[in-house]
Amino acid sequence: MKKSFCQSCSPTGQMFASCCPLADFSFCLVFRWSRYLKIKFTKNDSIQAEVDLLGYCAKEWKEETEQARQMREAYEELFWKHHVKYIRQVREDNYCVLRAVLFQIFSQGIPLPPWMKAIDVLKLPEKLLYSQGCNWIQQYSFGPEQYTSSNTLGKLRKCIDMLKNQWVEISSIKDPYERGNLCSALFGDESTEHQMYEAVKFIMLYQVIEAYECLANKEHIPSFFHLLFTRDTSLDPLSYMMNHLNSVGDKRGLDQVDMFLLGYTLKVKIIVYRPFKFNSADFQVNYMEAYQRDWHEVFLLTEDDQHYHIPVTQI
Template sequence: MLQAVKGQFALTMTLLATALWYCRQLYTYIAHLLKWWSRYLQRKFTNNQGVSAEADLLGYCAKEWKEETEQAKHMRKAYEELFWRHHVKYVRQVRGDNYCVLRAVLFQIFSQGIPLPSWTKTTDVLKLPEKLLYSQGCNWIQQYSFGSEQYTGSNTLGKLRRCIETLRSQWMEVSSIKDPYERGNLCNALFADESMEHKLYEAIKFIMLYQVIEVYECLNNKQECIPSFFNQLFVRDTSLDPLSYMMNHLNAIGERRGLDQVELFLLGYSLEVKITVYRLCKFNSAVSQESYTDVYQRDWPEVFLLTEDDRHYHIPIIRM
């Protein structure tokens, strides 16, 4: 009897040890799988991030411009000037596509919790496409291009409405968050979703077009109180009126080109922010720092851009 009990006990201990071994192996496998999945998601999130985390400005410069060419020396001096004179201590890298200016400006608007432009309080932005098409006779807006989508025909109004609704709802949600940390987390999530991003940028492009149409009508009605940069926009052969501006300039933004200098004025005017650009390629010249706003708009919130070549823009972070 005792021998049988001992045998049963030994068998039980063997089975228990075997079960523990399998549990340990399963735990190790699951831990390895979770670690691999975590790294995969981290890489995927990082690769998709439209705006990177803050990086030390001089460290970024040393990494990007470590050669001994004249251009590299010029850039190192420009970055040092930016660091010591303008108190730019950090930089956020922005994904380098043709939406980069819109991305850099909108990210700052969202992360700072800047409210919607004041003109949206008296204008139903969701009805702007229909207003322009039916009330103002701009049937040509159906030729609007959504980045790589060159022509959408009868679907244009619906797509525009969805883009504007996305921009409005996301802007209202972000600006209502008082905690900067929570607001920053939401911004990071928004600017890691490329499909969402493109809707936001196409809505901003359309708002820019709306402002061009409004000011053009004011000019035709001999109204004088308009921002001076519109004269520069309408004097070009390629943008004599809103239609030519859309066809020759706006439709290409995001697909074949970014924004030019006069469009930085238009962007700031449309979103009611001052845009200040540090142009490192123009270091030690009169245009190394430019503000794209009219004098009477000084009370608007300010956002900053940094560019090395007037094509690709990053976000400079100022710390006193």
């Protein structure tokens, strides 16, 4: 007898409107658990388990230098006043910001942004190429992968499809423990990870293109876009892609203005703790604009503005 799958257990990633009444519930549980175990035992530890924040600090900053003393004070401030009790270390590569932000979105069960539900995001590559004349998007580069095929649009669709399916599936899981386990497993699969990050990068590019057209039509755009378009290296979407996005994941991470763009694209507030800026106004930086206060929050912690980890208030 052919098995039916419920919404979150389809092996092909196909999403159904509701659980099929013929679905074998026990079979679905076994399928989901076996998938989790398969990924878990091949995981690459891109996001580590929670460790005590002050214990981490004592290990990393044990010297008796002025810098180390300041860092210890900063971590104590985070522990007592900001209620950060744990830290999850994130692999220190050029995807670390995307990894840390997307992991929190998934683990919190934050739903897909409304704008991504309102349009067919899978058709964005074709829309930009054929409807908006952006034939230059075929020069899009996929991070550290040396991709030279002519089928850039097909690869972009595959990446976007992976991101959307995983996002919808995981956000539909109501049990936070089960959702957390599946997130940990998902972010242990490097191939899947990289596809999702490349999808996020391309959707960020889409937002830049939309904002540039609004600017040309003298329409209102969020203020950070003005900063982005005044840089010599990102005067327009093409230069932004060629000089910035194409190398993210390969030679560089995200700049400060990119953090605004990332939060705006995913509709989350990105709040960053910077212990190395302790006792200054830059100790905590909020990447959002005033009207975005009702968005979900994700938190990052950085000691150098290059590599980012995840601060945790509770497990």
